[in-house]
Amino acid sequence: MHSRYANREIASFLAMTEWKKETTMATKIFKHIQTSVVPLPIENIDTDQIIPARFLKATTREGFGNNLFRDWRYDNEGNPKVDFVLNEPIYSGKILVAGKNFGCGSSREHAAWAIADYGFDAVVSSFFADIFKGNALNNGLLPVQVSDDFLAKIFAAVFADPHAVIEIDLVDQFIKIVATGEQESFEVNPYKKACMTNGYDDIDYILSKKELIQEFEEAR
Amino acid sequence: MGQTLFDKIWDAHVVSSNEGFPDILYIDTHFIHEVTSPQAFDGLRTRGLPVFRPKQTVATADHNVPTWDQHLPIKEELSRYQVDMLTKNCAEFGIELYGLGHPFQGIVHVIGPELGITRPGGTYVCGDSHTSTHGAFGAIAFGIGTSQVEQVMATQCLLQSRPKRMKIEVNGKLQNGVGAKDIILYIIAQISAAGGTGYAVEYAGDTIRGLSMEGRMTICNMSIEMGARCGLIAPDETTINYVKGREFAPKGEAWDEAVAYWQTLYSDEDADFDSVLSFKAEDIEPMITYGTNPGMGIGVTQHVPETASFEQKEQGSYKKALDYMGLHDDEQLLGKPIDYVFIGSCTNSRIEDLRQVAEFVKGKHKADNVTVWVVPGSKQVQEQAIREGLDKIFDAAGFPLREPGCSACLGMNEDKIPAGKYCVSTSNRNFEGRQGPNSRTFLASPLTAAASAITGVVTDIREFLKEEELV
Numbered sequence A: 001m002h003s004r005y006a007n008r009e010i011a012s013f014l015a016m017t018e019w020k021k022e023t024t025m026a027t028k029i030f031k032h033i034q035t036s037v038v039p040l041p042i043e044n045i046d047t048d049q050i051i052p053a054r055f056l057k058a059t060t061r062e063g064f065g066n067n068l069f070r071d072w073r074y075d076n077e078g079n080p081k082v083d084f085v086l087n088e089p090i091y092s093g094k095i096l097v098a099g100k101n102f103g104c105g106s107s108r109e110h111a112a113w114a115i116a117d118y119g120f121d122a123v124v125s126s127f128f129a130d131i132f133k134g135n136a137l138n139n140g141l142l143p144v145q146v147s148d149d150f151l152a153k154i155f156a157a158v159f160a161d162p163h164a165v166i167e168i169d170l171v172d173q174f175i176k177i178v179a180t181g182e183q184e185s186f187e188v189n190p191y192k193k194a195c196m197t198n199g200y201d202d203i204d205y206i207l208s209k210k211e212l213i214q215e216f217e218e219a220r
Numbered sequence B: 001m002g003q004t005l006f007d008k009i010w011d012a013h014v015v016s017s018n019e020g021f022p023d024i025l026y027i028d029t030h031f032i033h034e035v036t037s038p039q040a041f042d043g044l045r046t047r048g049l050p051v052f053r054p055k056q057t058v059a060t061a062d063h064n065v066p067t068w069d070q071h072l073p074i075k076e077e078l079s080r081y082q083v084d085m086l087t088k089n090c091a092e093f094g095i096e097l098y099g100l101g102h103p104f105q106g107i108v109h110v111i112g113p114e115l116g117i118t119r120p121g122g123t124y125v126c127g128d129s130h131t132s133t134h135g136a137f138g139a140i141a142f143g144i145g146t147s148q149v150e151q152v153m154a155t156q157c158l159l160q161s162r163p164k165r166m167k168i169e170v171n172g173k174l175q176n177g178v179g180a181k182d183i184i185l186y187i188i189a190q191i192s193a194a195g196g197t198g199y200a201v202e203y204a205g206d207t208i209r210g211l212s213m214e215g216r217m218t219i220c221n222m223s224i225e226m227g228a229r230c231g232l233i234a235p236d237e238t239t240i241n242y243v244k245g246r247e248f249a250p251k252g253e254a255w256d257e258a259v260a261y262w263q264t265l266y267s268d269e270d271a272d273f274d275s276v277l278s279f280k281a282e283d284i285e286p287m288i289t290y291g292t293n294p295g296m297g298i299g300v301t302q303h304v305p306e307t308a309s310f311e312q313k314e315q316g317s318y319k320k321a322l323d324y325m326g327l328h329d330d331e332q333l334l335g336k337p338i339d340y341v342f343i344g345s346c347t348n349s350r351i352e353d354l355r356q357v358a359e360f361v362k363g364k365h366k367a368d369n370v371t372v373w374v375v376p377g378s379k380q381v382q383e384q385a386i387r388e389g390l391d392k393i394f395d396a397a398g399f400p401l402r403e404p405g406c407s408a409c410l411g412m413n414e415d416k417i418p419a420g421k422y423c424v425s426t427s428n429r430n431f432e433g434r435q436g437p438n439s440r441t442f443l444a445s446p447l448t449a450a451a452s453a454i455t456g457v458v459t460d461i462r463e464f465l466k467e468e469e470l471v
């Protein structure tokens, strides 16, 4: 996957970011987690469900976790719906496991903020919508795309034992059901991996190429 | 090997390409609005950075604005705060704002094209997924998240991996009463709400070529509803005629140069697509959705699918959608009573949409059980409609013409569909709660929506048109 050339470029990017540390807005670092999970076996979960539009009026990034899955989680009077998984105390953990095509619909980054703000570090699904995936990666929330089979295995493991533990290793790119040892490797863009494992963000990288941008503008 | 239209535009905008990295893509115009920008401006402040190219940034207030009495202060406090914040941020960072009351204000994807800002061959982004609309001009245009909004503000560039390329062809003659909205709802129903994920989709074929710019925008608008990164259509005479003479379109010599370049923008004969799909226009009925994602659509005379027709593992999600919609297996939507009709949103709120609806409803009146909202896409559309007297036709039909904004498309302002009520909507999303908590949305074309408003039930526009021809 990662050619040596790519690794060298990324190494120099890391060196550059190291050097520019004062201007860096470090994002959250993600390398490895091992935790129980919250299962949500529904397909096509769109970002309007993750965070409904009427909660997008905030002008900061904080606090969206309170309204994560608002209309599935609370009834019209604001009482918790007992059968929704976030209201079932038996399920907890830092990983949300969801059905395929997770995060489709609106580009609102508020969806990624809400999931992270609630306390999740990773989302596992067999398919992610494009924009959501990018938004998650920009916020230190790791989207882990697994096969349909492996997703079914995780759901089976959690429904058999709500405390089942899942391990995700970003450095070596694998996800594992700890009790059974079953594991699968997952893909991640090598550049984004470098950013996430070091807490660096895109703007520093692009700004390091500012001269190229100006040259591009002049050449048009 | 020839190049696709998409690759030609992409290559012309790559600032830097390094293996293992996404490309650094230059963005011609960045559109911003009040909802997805405040955190990005905050980010710039924290970093101590200016907006790199403020003149290539265009702002408007659309998502959160009331569509009635726009001259009064916004009543809802948080909405008002968000809109005020945009005004402050634009002033501080030197960005042109077409805010409430400005003659250019409107839904961001309506104003870009109508002002001649959106042009063939350009790159456009906005913190809104329906930015794909602008691709109708033969441009690369897509939605981004707020971190990326900040990125574009700071650098006028975006880190992006090149998507795969898909071509979707539609050929043949459309049935009477079937339009662009039906075409795109049909395609999404065929390939599913995730069928285009990872692709830039080029629409081609003689049916697409035959569409007006408004129709092409409707098609590209909903590319995101099949998961595609963006949608685009090669520019031609229709495109050039549309752009010509608009407020910010190039003029004089610059115009001639631009047109010469635009004429090179097409996919070469031997261009390589990763996937090619083809559909027949004759197969497309007026479409309507029955479920909670835009892929759950059927011809208006068809029945809702049976749960058993889905794979076991999909049945749970399917049943959940039907329960939410208050529908059952094999139900026919035709003749089902409805409560609201919403004609608006960046999918169908352009002057052509309003003209089409006005022509149809002239001399008719809405059914008593239905509330109708017609929300123009922009101030310019509103004024044009009034100049043409469409507002009078609408008023007489019980279709009040409101003021521009996103409105019931996402229910961020007070235009919400009440819980449990059915709305035939010309917008682009039928997600749970999209038009208000527990609202139920049937997506359809402006004509289907208008006809359903008149009868009070889900209606096949073709029946109406047949009768009218007989008269």
Ligand code: SF4
Pocket: B062, B063, B107, B108, B109, B128, B130, B345, B346, B347, B405, B406, B407, B409, B410, B427, B428
């Ligand atoms: S009209 Fe709807 S889809 Fe279009 S920009 Fe507004 S909220 Fe988004």
